[in-house]
Amino acid sequence: MVEKSLNELAEFTGGRVKGDGSVLISGVASLKDARPGSLSFFVDRRFEGELAVTKASALIVDKPTSLFGGPQLAAENPLLAFAKIATLFAPPPKRYPGVSDDASVDGTAELGSDISIYPGVFVGARAKIGDRVILYPGVFVGERASIGSDTLVYPNVTIMNGVEIGSRVILHAGVVLGSDGFGFVRDGASSFKIPQLGTVRIEDDVEIGANCCIDRAAFGETVIGRGVKMDNLIQVGHNVVIGQDSILVAQVGISGSVRVGRQVVLGGQVGIADHLEIGDRAMVGSQSGIAKSVPPGDVVSGTPAIPHRRWLRASSLTARLPDLVDRIKKLERGFAELRAAVRHEDKERKV
Amino acid sequence: MVEKSLNELAEFTGGRVKGDGSVLISGVASLKDARPGSLSFFVDRRFEGELAVTKASALIVDKPTSLFGGPQLAAENPLLAFAKIATLFAPPPKRYPGVSDDASVDGTAELGSDISIYPGVFVGARAKIGDRVILYPGVFVGERASIGSDTLVYPNVTIMNGVEIGSRVILHAGVVLGSDGFGFVRDGASSFKIPQLGTVRIEDDVEIGANCCIDRAAFGETVIGRGVKMDNLIQVGHNVVIGQDSILVAQVGISGSVRVGRQVVLGGQVGIADHLEIGDRAMVGSQSGIAKSVPPGDVVSGTPAIPHRRWLRASSLTARLPDLVDRIKKLERGFAELRAAVRHEDKERKV
């Protein structure tokens, strides 16, 4: 069991301790789940009530609170400090010792040092597996595919031929990399398949959620940039390029040849039509349908997407359309009466 | 081959026989597909035409019909009676006899009696497999994961470390349980991973559709309550709790820390934003986007969701917006003319 004093943790993350910094911490937990030895986390006033009853030995806070009697570590970015400390206590991923006899590893594959290859893994000819890579059961690594060092590949992931994966990448279970792009050309009534001759490149420090699919390019590469984080069940079409540090929430669908910039955030279930560009730092609200390119920094929502604030107003008005129609009807009636009245007067006067 | 008389089936389900109850039934089928020996099902008047030509030996009905000459079993809930009877004739799931030599089962795993472990299964250290559990090829069961009795796990399912699964659960092919929740904190331009230290708990009698993903909690548990039924390709984020007997249609996406009540129905492709609450027995229409909590019993639709009846009206009006704009234009023109006319008169009189 790892144990660290609060002072040591403050030194590690850069915060300031209020109270007894010698208290020993053996794990992290929410206020509710904390036990003696736990370091917990408090920044949201909605959870003030839990401070009186938490069993946590210490807190990470943005500024010290008088509602908790124990020692506190005040950090500039408390959630980041908490995440870094949690990493110290997180159990390391389990490693199979070496290459299982029940794996199928081609003799021409290049294997790094300290790798873990579980039973039921397949590694094809001339594939490259970097140092300390872990391949869980059911992983398929196609011919000439390459995987950088310290990459973690969970069970039943499929990495097709020639796909390139960087270092410190995490691929959750069921991910498919390098399936054919969806490219067909009409030939009479039927569809003729356009061979998909390109590949997929995943840069360093990317994390890809369970059952995501990333298609290979028709030519060239589909690219997931350094530090991109993808939630589960996301579809990325052929020739898409996603810029560094972008964040994609679950069930997003990106059509072929889209270019997503850096530090973009795509909300859950967003769909993007083909060949569009999403500028750096743009944000797209959940379920939006993007039918034209989004300039850098814009915040948009809706189908088709419009500026987010405008969408908020427009969609609340959509709900009030029945009232608007009533108001239009009332105007029409009132107007007809008034016009009749005016004409009547007119006649009377003329008479 | 199983054979039962209609009288026996009536006793089994509680219905009442009209006609010859001694007829032997050897299977169930739709009116169209029925063969001699088949029991079929009729409640929907739209299918009256098929009664004249069906080869079924008997019918389950809500009330006896004169359009069918053979024996009939009238049941209060005919579809339920039909489903129960169909269960009698359904082929039992295939069982591998014991534990395959081509599976990798850790020596410290606890194995129940009469289990079936197919080739290509992996069971990690200290995992618990209950009595009569079936693990199909390609299933991964991580360390300390536990599976209750009579649970059925179809091919290529991934059950990550520590996940708890109840009894009589059905996991369809490609399901992923216990992948990391999508938790990151910004660290400058890049995203720092928040370790996901919790787990997933699946209660008894749950069914989870193919390629669904259920993430482990950051702390504590993601919970799928007893009797919940989930269709295919559904995303459930970390720390979500779904109440008993709720029904989730395909491709639903539920963000982190959402609480779904009991007997809730979520239509296909619904998305729910994080930390919301969906009250007991609420119903959410297909493709809706839930951006605020839904009270118990409410029926809502749309993005953002509003009461379903209102949404029906509002969305039909949305389609008529071009007409509404024309009416507004006409009012504006008419009003401008009328005002001009009134002012003119006014002037005339004043002159």
Added chain:
Amino acid sequence: MVEKSLNELAEFTGGRVKGDGSVLISGVASLKDARPGSLSFFVDRRFEGELAVTKASALIVDKPTSLFGGPQLAAENPLLAFAKIATLFAPPPKRYPGVSDDASVDGTAELGSDISIYPGVFVGARAKIGDRVILYPGVFVGERASIGSDTLVYPNVTIMNGVEIGSRVILHAGVVLGSDGFGFVRDGASSFKIPQLGTVRIEDDVEIGANCCIDRAAFGETVIGRGVKMDNLIQVGHNVVIGQDSILVAQVGISGSVRVGRQVVLGGQVGIADHLEIGDRAMVGSQSGIAKSVPPGDVVSGTPAIPHRRWLRASSLTARLPDLVDRIKKLERGFAELRAAVRHEDKERKV
């Protein structure tokens, strides 16, 4: 390495050569990626700039362009010609030589000639595997399932018991065929499972994208018609029938018993409610929600869907709702003033 002269390629596809037809072609590539020996493709004037710098040895064009100095092949359908030629140069799928000793193939399975069964494949009793079929690692083929000749099954695909697959079918990684349909009947508060006794039939020349799910029928068959092309992460419910040569873009969801006609196009993330009919050659815009049947040839969009042109107009007006409300308010104010003025005059005159 395959090498063909441009004249040979023109004969193969039916086009007309301008310039030196004896030039040897060893591959296809985009204008940007082309190397000497590459045949490239030019029809879109937006890429004119690349003609000056491309290293391609020859072009396929709709009509010859003076901006490229090398030989050109003018074809009536240049993309189709290009796709056909690309097929000549595409590397053939890798074949495992025969049946791996590390696969589990039931002794009663019928195996065709020249098949490839990789390690980690499972083939159940009485399954039929056609000539030249390739089953990649992690593929599960259930009892009595059948696969036609020249069908390609990528890693970790699950084909449940009894499913029938035609010839020249491509199943991308993670596909699930024949999971249970989502059929339950309420039994008090809980849901009683309706046994799903039917199957799935995939006709010839179908391609199904990664991680798609196709449920078996309650009775009878779920059918994917000849030549249908499905992108990734698509859900097809029980008893659905999809007509020949239809195209389904990624993340589409089709509820139970829907009938999709021939040559239909469903955009990405479309949802279709149960028991509806989508007529031949209909087109449904991305993210649309189909709540009633669509006649043959119609082009619809939106939720609920309306004619596409009308939807374009209505959705642009939705974005302008705030302005419309301002116009209604202005009318109301103006009208109230005018009416007051008219009544005032009226009174004055009557006085």
